[in-house]
Amino acid sequence: MVKIGILGLGTVGTGTAQILLDPIGRHHLLGKVEIAKVGVQSIDKPRNVQLAPETLTSDLDSIVSDPNIDIIVEVMGGIEPARSLILKAIAHGKHIVTANKALISRFGDEIYTAANQAGVYVMLEAAVGGGIPVIQPLKQSLSVNRINRVTGIINGTTNYILTRMTEEGGEFADILADAQALGYAEADPTADVDGLDAGDKIAILASLAFGDRIKREEVHCAGIRKVGATDIAYATKLGYVIKLLAIAERSPDASVAVRVHPTLLLKSHPLASVNGVFNAILVEGDPLGQVMLFGPGAGAGATASSVVSDIVVVIGAMLSKSSGDAMNPLMNCPHQKYATMSLLENLVGRFYVRFRTKDLPGTIGYIGTTFGNHHVSIESIVQTSVSKNGAEIVVITGEVTESNFQQALKAIEQLPAIQSIPAILNVVR
Template sequence: MNKKIINLGIVGFGTVGMGVVKILQHSPAMFTEKTGLRPIIRKIVDIDKKRHRDVRIPAWILSKNVQDVLDDSEINVVIELTGNESAARKILLDALSRKKNVITANKSALAKYWDEIFAAARKNGVEVYYESAVCAGLPIIQVLQQGLAANRISRIFGIVNGTTNYILTRMDRDDYSFKDALVEAQKKGFAESNPTLDINGYDSLHKIVILSSLAFGKRVKIEDVYVEGIDKIEVSDIKNGAELGYVLKLLAIAKEEVNKEIEVRVHPTFLPKGHVLSSVEEEYNAVYIVGDLTGPIVLYGRGAGQMSAASAVIGDLIYLGRRFVSGMSGRVDNIWEEKHSDLKIKGINEIRAEYYLRFSVVDSPGVLAKISNILGMNDISIAQVIQKSRFSGSVVPVVMMTHEAVEKNVQRALKLIDHLDIVKAKTVLIRVIGVRS
């Protein structure tokens, strides 16, 4: 193999794959200047060879058969961009077993099969890179692995899904319903035709599993993380929160408390309007990290898009190329000791938070007293109350913001409250990040 060449096989030739090819075609000199290597695309694999693409490549480079990449002994880097979890897992493991380095954008495969993938890399003396799997152009993986390596990380708060942030922005700023905001996001290309993984929070879940594992130095299991999406959010709740001084975001949260307890969760969250993440709008992403030495830092930018994601892939490729040249490639970082147990994650019922509660009640004397009494019996104190219109006998919304309370106490209280005759619908609960969080 020519030591001045890096031979590439690309599997998946959709939006990001085309972006990668564009960069390599338009800026090969840049790559060579930064690595000393000339990048050669030997094969591109995609199911649909006939689809129109806005890049020109020789017909012989395109294939429908992934074995054309895996069986080519000259290819030393496989760039996996399929977007399919099970296919990605197989491609990654097969490539690693053939001693090929891999770069992947598949967050779900990494979150679920991390141990298996990195064990294969160590066994075969090759490497795995995945900057584009989390927030695309935001270099969050490098920041955690290198820039903040000297720090103990206590907080990660992330707006890591552009689809949901765009939807919530439209609901907040323009009074769109959830459905209308989703349709607009799809028309503008910010949401998939099937947006389930985004709106149900699972895309954010996969990302925070990866980030929290890196931050805390132990494996976070995906099944231990609470996840809740935005599909039940109503404009009225966003407006009520704004009146109280808060902005609603789908937040990915990872926290390590002084007592070493770990929280990792994804759910809609009210942030104080003064919080740095509260101004992140539309399809933008941002990650707020607190290190014991650096204090808080923020990464902000487009978390999706062709060139943003492709930039992250090429960044990984440049870093890997430099390791080839320096003779360092194949030395896989042991991010956490395998002898260590997985992290024990605090269950959602055990967390402490402030809460936004919206009750749908009959407007009659004594309603607030009954609700307040049940909350008090469960060690929940009220910080603020909003009661809008008052028409005798009608159903009205009553909004309460609580002081910090234990989730299981709140859930127990709501179960009792929702069984009262005066309550006509299930109470809406949204967790709140307080000023001191």
């Protein structure tokens, strides 16, 4: 039997134990798995899973140093003590299966270096996209392509909120409150709605797609707090939906840009119909073209499915390996260096801008001319009267560099007719 130690028995830990204790009709290797120890804070708490009382312990250190345990499943979350426990488990020669995107995106370098030295695997399918197989495809199947771009809807909470805002026309704060009441958003929603969770995940996907490490602090994250019902309504009218996209792009000069931001997405785009708590990841490469992986981005069952699949993959490797053998180069981390990040001002993209203006004749002409003077082409421009004295002008640009766009915007701000610029969003077609 292969012996598993589980750190944490929350939603994902419970889901993992449920699968492991009920192996019939699943992969035959699950018949070889035994849950040896489960680390919890409170031993007496009632649980949704039947575990022998002697497997539960609050002494997590004893699990990661237990010589009988082969694989440590870390599903406690957070940076500490998860990081220290994982490093200690690695030092004791144990393979690691983790769902901890915050930890891996910040301390992946340290953890994988230790794992490679110890000859153990650190698996993280559950860290991104819940039950969607995306980590293994990126590390293996898709990696024979030159990958140019990975675009993901990889945070279920924000996608749920934006989907409801689109369907109901409501404002962010009201729908967030309702999502919290329904359990789709946490009491402290910061990590989700400010794009930080998506930032952790796209940092991981980018490092797998491009084969270099990514510094988490170089991932630019903008959340959805400022997305208004007005902008969603304009987007709908113009044939777009607004999604929180996580985008990792490799430029022709091999530099890499990794960003999370609310984005207008053309309705015909494969990601535009990914609604509610579902996630999807679009991978674009040469010669493959586009592949999209879609599924449940969270939830006990889905995330546990990915955790257990990593356990099975590690067992497969363990069973086909003698002690002196090299690690499988498709399962360890081959990254040697950090990626060179693209300079923001060189990035090319499309933008949506909403201007509040005085209702003066010629304002559209002024705006159009000023964009043109800064080499910013315009895809569409719409003017709406909103009051006796005011109007709104919405512009979607063509493909422009970030620096040209920002310079144009500065110049337009000086125009006497411009009152304010309530919204600037990226656009993907």
